Amino acid sequence: MSEATHNIPIAKPVLGEREVDAVRRVVLSGWVTQGPEVAAFEEEFAEYVGAPHACAVSNCTTALHLALLAVGVGPGDEVVTVSHSFVATANVIRYCGAVPVFVDIEPNGFNIDPDLIEGAITGRTKAILCVHQLGMPCDLHRIAQLSSSHGIPLIEDAACATGSEILWDGTWEKLGKPHGDIACFSFHPRKVVTTGDGGMLTTASPEYDAKFRLWRQHGMSVPDTVRHGSKQVIFEDYPELGFNYRMTDLQAAIGREQLKRLPEIIAARRQLARAYAEYLANIPGLRPPAEPEWARSNWQSYCVALPPGVDQREIMQALLDRGISTRRGVMNAHLEAAYAAPGSHRIAGDLRRSEAAQSGTIMLPLFAQMGADEVSLIAQSLRDVLAAGRPALH
Numbered sequence: 082m083s084e085a086t087h088n089i090p091i092a093k094p095v096l097g098e099r100e101v102d103a104v105r106r107v108v109l110s111g112w113v114t115q116g117p118e119v120a121a122f123e124e125e126f127a128e129y130v131g132a133p134h135a136c137a138v139s140n141c142t143t144a145l146h147l148a149l150l151a152v153g154v155g156p157g158d159e160v161v162t163v164s165h166s167f168v169a170t171a172n173v174i175r176y177c178g179a180v181p182v183f184v185d186i187e188p189n190g191f192n193i194d195p196d197l198i199e200g201a202i203t204g205r206t207k208a209i210l211c212v213h214q215l216g217m218p219c220d221l222h223r224i225a226q227l228s229s230s231h232g233i234p235l236i237e238d239a240a241c242a243t244g245s246e247i248l249w250d251g252t253w254e255k256l257g258k259p260h261g262d263i264a265c266f267s268f269h270p271r272k273v274v275t276t277g278d279g280g281m282l283t284t285a286s287p288e289y290d291a292k293f294r295l296w297r298q299h300g301m302s303v304p305d306t307v308r309h310g311s312k313q314v315i316f317e318d319y320p321e322l323g324f325n326y327r328m329t330d331l332q333a334a335i336g337r338e339q340l341k342r343l344p345e346i347i348a349a350r351r352q353l354a355r356a357y358a359e360y361l362a363n364i365p366g367l368r369p370p371a372e373p374e375w376a377r378s379n380w381q382s383y384c385v386a387l388p389p390g391v392d393q394r395e396i397m398q399a400l401l402d403r404g405i406s407t408r409r410g411v412m413n414a415h416l417e418a419a420y421a422a423p424g425s426h427r428i429a430g431d432l433r434r435s436e437a438a439q440s441g442t443i444m445l446p447l448f449a450q451m452g453a454d455e456v457s458l459i460a461q462s463l464r465d466v467l468a469a470g471r472p473a474l475h
């Protein structure tokens with residue numbers, strides 16, 4: 082195999098001196114976990130998405146766990162969601178002793194098909210957990226309506242969707258306001274902004290927010306910040322079973338710098354997505370992703386559906402041989418060994434579209450530091466490798 086001519090990764094976080102300075106400031110301050118930086122990050126994140134409350138935690142998986150507990154999901158309950166997501170979406174339901182009920186995705190996208198939700202609801206359904214997959218808002222209008230008409234809480238897995246927007250009553254609003262009961266975000270490096278690891282819960286409910294704050298630090302009644310500042314001796318107590326799901330101040334300080342960069346990062350990503358749409362047009366059988374008119378993605382990932390019958394792995398390898406990294410489509414939890422045991426999940430209807438999307442799509446590189454010239458090069462390479470793999474059409 083000859084040397085690859087390019088070296089384009091799938092993603093690259095935007096990190097620099099500003100983040101280094103922020104961490105330095107925190108280290109020298111002597112307060113390094115769940116302190117003033119976490120409080121400031123929460124305030125700034127709440128302001129950015131327009132949420133009444135934001136609570137920082139260690140990652141989005143722990144955020145989702147607390148969200149499900151807050152709405153009362155417990156052993157024997159069911160939660161309606163998709164299999165077609167990162168495995169954490171389904172795992173957190175099982176952490177609560179509940180059963181994930183998987184429904185299929187839409188015909189032309191990677192989000193839950195709202196038409197299938199009602200048929201999956203039973204007397205045991207305790208929550209709907211929708212995902213804004215790859216940063217693309219799911220159909221919250223329809224799903225929120227189902228949630229309220231059935232009296233079932235709605236939790237949004239917005240892990241990928243920081244900065245994505247939805248048209249709501251004629252106004253563009255950020256995801257996380259939230260439009261369901263609770264929204265959960267991730268700051269893993271594969272997302273649009275990062276704190277190394279990190280997560281955030283947003284809600285309009287002060288009761289939920291109070292639960293998150295209690296549970297994220299061992300169920301401790303009085304946080305360290307309060308005891309530290311007190312002129313009186315305080316003994317804390319532990320009224321409920323909690324967890325250690327804290328975010329550190331080192332992470333929060335990075336997060337605050339990342340939030341400042343976010344508008345620029347998203348503008349760059351949207352421009353790159355537009356360039357992709359232009360350069361990928363007219364490749365026979367290829368289907369680039371598209372926004373519904375009521376959604377604005379942050380383009381956390383750019384996932385294209387390959388022409389029918391094309392071998393996903395061969396295309397990915399041919400691109401990698403040219404130095405272009407790609408990833409396969411979003412996974413399906415129900416196809417993994419961790420979900421082989423009977424009782425680990427239930428499938429409502431079938432998951433044909435979810436399975437087709439996993440094996441029939443690929444994600445192309447997209448990160449803010451890329452240029453339109455790289456998009457053009459990637460698109461041309463994809464066009465070439467698809468043409469080479471399809472001699473019958475020439």
Ligand SMILES: *Cc1c(COP(=O)(O)O)cnc(C)c1O
Pocket residue numbers: 140141142143166167169170212214238240241266267268269278279280
């Ligand atoms: C990344 C991701 C998660 C998990 O986020 P972590 O912060 O890594 O725990 C959950 N759900 C979806 C859809 C994701 O993409």
